[in-house]
Amino acid sequence: MRGGYAKRSTPRMSWRWLLVVPLVLPLLVTFYNRLEPRLWGVPFFYWAQMACALIAMVAITLVFQLEKPRRRG
Amino acid sequence: MTDLWFFAVLTVAMLALGFAAARWRRPQRPHSLEEWGVGGRAFGNWVTWFLLGGSMYTAYTFVAVPAATYGVGAIGFFAVPFAIITTPLMYLISTRVWSVSHTHGFVTSAEFARARFGSRGLAALIALTGIAATMPYIAVQLVALQAILKSVGVPGEWPMLVAVVAVSLCTFRAGLRAPALLSIAKDVLLVWLVLSMAMVVAWSGG
Numbered sequence: 001m002r003g004g005y006a007k008r009s010t011p012r013m014s015w016r017w018l019l020v021v022p023l024v025l026p027l028l029v030t031f032y033n034r035l036e037p038r039l040w041g042v043p044f045f046y047w048a049q050m051a052c053a054l055i056a057m058v059a060i061t062l063v064f065q066l067e068k069p070r071r072r073g
Numbered sequence: 074m075t076d077l078w079f080f081a082v083l084t085v086a087m088l089a090l091g092f093a094a095a096r097w098r099r100p101q102r103p104h105s106l107e108e109w110g111v112g113g114r115a116f117g118n119w120v121t122w123f124l125l126g127g128s129m130y131t132a133y134t135f136v137a138v139p140a141a142t143y144g145v146g147a148i149g150f151f152a153v154p155f156a157i158i159t160t161p162l163m164y165l166i167s168t169r170v171w172s173v174s175h176t177h178g179f180v181t182s183a184e185f186a187r188a189r190f191g192s193r194g195l196a197a198l199i200a201l202t203g204i205a206a207t208m209p210y211i212a213v214q215l216v217a218l219q220a221i222l223k224s225v226g227v228p229g230e231w232p233m234l235v236a237v238v239a240v241s242l243c244t245f246r247a248g249l250r251a252p253a254l255l256s257i258a259k260d261v262l263l264v265w266l267v268l269s270m271a272m273v274v275a276w277s278g279g
Binding site for chain 2: 016019022023025026027029045049050052053056059060063064
């Protein structure tokens, strides 16, 4: 069955490399394990993680929209 | 006492909804595995979105992780990067699995593995792993449920067992329809919770 699933015309699969960003950022603990700079008084440690969640959301949305096969005609 | 009444009313409403789920979009053949396991593949984007939200925001998210963070400190923050990392990974894996399963009519990941790799042994292994990996997760939910019941003044193991039996019956009758419908109700409560928390924090000055 290997390779049995049809290769459909899905161009531009390379956009999914964008997902590396939200995959790697949250793993760099030493980078966000600090207090400054604060955002509205919230230490960097907390708001950086929330920012990572937003970055992941943006990256996934971008990949989905860019890889979505265009409707023809 | 008000807490207890409020809790009881909410629980009864949720249970009624869970049992009513069996009647929601009642299919032609309600006893097929496809109807039970994946809601007859009839869930659209919205219901799927709520269902995913429902499986992310559980007693683990609301009780276990905050309690761990409160108890042991920043190590409890493993949960945030963990969720962030798994989401892009699952985006890659699950969209692929979804479209293949949709085309070939698979219901479980074991079926997918058997067809993809042509191995019954691998399929069995995946099914067993799925069951085994769900157990600690369910255990966490039960412990959290017990903690919630205790905090509204119903301690002990019996109330928890009653709740578990009720939830199991709902799911047994309605399949994936029960958690899907309950997820929508849960998300409404969630928005309410977040707004209340925001108001409490805003009015008490942090």
